[in-house]
Amino acid sequence: MKMMYEQRQQVGINMRSKKQTQDSDEDSNKLEIVDLSGMSLDSLPNPPLNLATICKLDISNNNLQSIPESLTARLLNVIVLDVHSNQLKCLPNSIGCLSKLKILNVSGNLLQELPRTIENCRSLQELNANFNKLRQLPDTIGFELLNLRKLSVNSNKLAFLPQSTSHLTNLRVLDARLNCLRSLPDDLENLINLQILNVSQNFQYLGALPYSVGLLMSLVELDVSYNKITALPDSIGCLKKLQKLSVEGNPLVSPPPEVMEQGLHMVKQYLCDNINGTSHKPAHKKNSWLGKLAKCGTFSGATVKLPQADREGYIMPSYRPIDGLASPRYMGMFSPKRLFSTKSYFSRS
DSSP states (O other), X not given: OOOSOTTHHHHTOOOEEEEEEEEOSSSEEEEEEEEOTXXXXXXXXXXXXXXXXXXXXXXXXXXXXXXXHHHHHTOTTOOEEEOOSSOOSOOOGGGGGOTTOXXXXXXXXXXXXXXXXXXXXXTOOEEEOOSSOOOOOOTTHHHHOTTOOEEEOOSSOOSOOOGGGGGOTTOOEEEOOSSOOOOOOTTGGGOXXXXXXEOOOOTTSOOOOOGGGGGOTTOOEEEOOSSOOOBOOGGGGGOTTOXXXXXXXXXXXXXXXXXXXTOHHHHHHHHHHHHHTOOOOOTTOOXXXXXXXXXXXXXXXXXXXXXXXXXXXXXXXXXXXXXXXXXXXXXXXXXXXXXXXXXXXXXXO
16 A cells, blocks of 8 residues: 655654555545554644545544644545544634545543634534544534534533534534533524433523424434533423433422422423413312312202212202301301211201
8 A cells, every 4th residue: 555654764663554445536546544643642643645645534542732734735535534632722713724624533531622624524424533632512503504413512611502502403412511501592492303402410500491492393312411401391291203212410490399300291281281381180180079069059059969978068958048048047167177077967857
């Protein structure tokens, strides 16, 4: 195989690469997968050859503090770029030249921001920026990366997600746990293909979810555990495809704990009832003595025929309309103690 670096033996790099054949629009080109991972590199050797022959470059698990602008700008056919677990404090602006890039892994570095030029990587489908020091994402990232399917930015210092995030209509997975999120964008309903949303472990920062969370009609998994949420939006009851809901570690008041203990189906039913204005009845409600009397017709002015077992102790032996009993003679006769005592106060004289 043709060597990528002429000075490979001088710098002691055991470069692992293999050829991969891909068909382009014009003709068939032979592209290479180059693996320089785990070699304790402090810097990349200057490559004298054409970097346009590389479709995948893996330089992860090294000690790199920077990537040369000139190197990135020449990776014209790269589809996968993996630089995770280095010491990178920034990415080269020339990353915007990677028009064919589909997978970018920059996790486990020291990045405080992503270059705005990343928006030019319009073929990007997966962005992994976990375990960095990101405080914000480019404001317009959602307007440009329309092919993005997975966005992972967990374990950073993000206080907000840009409003443009709601324009990522092809997004399937959004992982923003372990940040400092104070809120989510209001118009999340535009994420029509989102299946997994994880905003857990933002702890004391995230105190509420937008109503639009319940309009994510493709959502299958929702994890909002270990935040400061007191009430779930009623709209979550409309999520027909939702199969997993994690809410532990929140001071939830609505739905109440007794509803949460009954599982996802009852939680959704409770929230749907809130939307419809339906009153919530306890699972095992005990009827009061007054309610049972009304059931038997005592206060309705009409007698209802019930089985003997239901009538015992509740129907007066000598039935009279309540209008005929409104005199001092009958004061106090309707107390539960008297109604259920062995002595009959309504026996015939």
